[in-house]
Amino acid sequence: MGLTMGLEEKLPSGIVLTSVEKLAGYMRKSSLWPATFGLACCAIEMMAAGGGRYDLARFGMEVFRASPRQADLMIVAGRVSNKMAPVLRQIYDQMAAPKWVIAMGACASSGGMFNNYAIVQGVDHIVPVDIYLPGCPTRPEMLMDAILKLHENIGDAKLGVNRERIIRETEAAALAAKPTLEITGLLT
């Protein structure tokens, strides 16, 4: 929780904390620095998103950092092979918290068309994923949409006691959720 580490534990959950949450969230979401993690064709679309036509700089995101120490968002763009998996995990571990992950494209989300011995079937086997982004490959517009949705999430992030409550609630919901195989309806 970089920015307000230490302070938030002493704050009561009330107006003061809400204001701090808003301020911290606004700052975090407005200057999210992605780590370069282009692996395959999705990386080409990711580069296009960073270029002049789609211009990620509008959202404070144009600086793709070559060092994970300076990045707080990892866009996994492409299929992850079993050999690449430990490298990906190490890069994720080297990023300073708070950090977020976008699984960009079908391959990073689920293995995609590569259902075989060499490819990790979804990058969520290795790192926690915040946004799954479909597409093969994903268009820059969709990447931007995912990033903006992530920005909303980050902007609304809670601190201190509220954060702990949210984490508990999310985990309880995840444990109660049915596995995909048992789901029959459209979204339930």
Place this chain on the structure above:
Amino acid sequence: MNDEKGSFGVSGTGDTSGYGGLVRTQVSPGSSERPFGSYFDEVADELERAYPEFNAGIERILVDRNELTLFVKRSHLIEVALMLRNSETLRFEMCMGVDGVHYPEEIGRELHAVYALLSLTHNRRIRLEVALPDGDPHLPSLVEVWGGINWHERECFDMFGIIFDGHPGLTRILMPDDWQGHPQRKDYPLGGIPIEYKGATTPPPSERRSYQ
């Protein structure tokens, strides 16, 4: 050579696709007789003149789809390669890489290594092909002849299990170091996991119904 029916997958289940009539016959082109046409005669003549063991070292010569392939015995591979590189009239300075091929039905010649050569001096391209048995997959390394083939031989070893004797550092290049098996061989399983989604399970591609 052999017939291939339908698409890939397991057999023994009913065909619902209507593609059951697909039969492809694969025929090996065999060998060619002189004149080969183009610059191929010149290359063959020059090699025969420069290399005294031409008849013993070259199994057969094939011209197919306007490309020349020399089938070389592995015992003569290095000599032929040196001759092709050094001879003034041949001058194949570059080796574009080595490809592995697995023919499980060719007993005693299961693995093939295919070298693509380029002569910058004469603007010519030819191909060398070597066959070796699965039980003894050893080939002399050509790194000493063409340095650029180093990583290609590592890849060929990684994917097909052809062991290049004399290679300076023959380790896996694509798969993790502790990987078992050689994935590009025909008998290597594709792997994959069943896909579970909304009450249905789809088996991995290699275990799906064959549309024959």
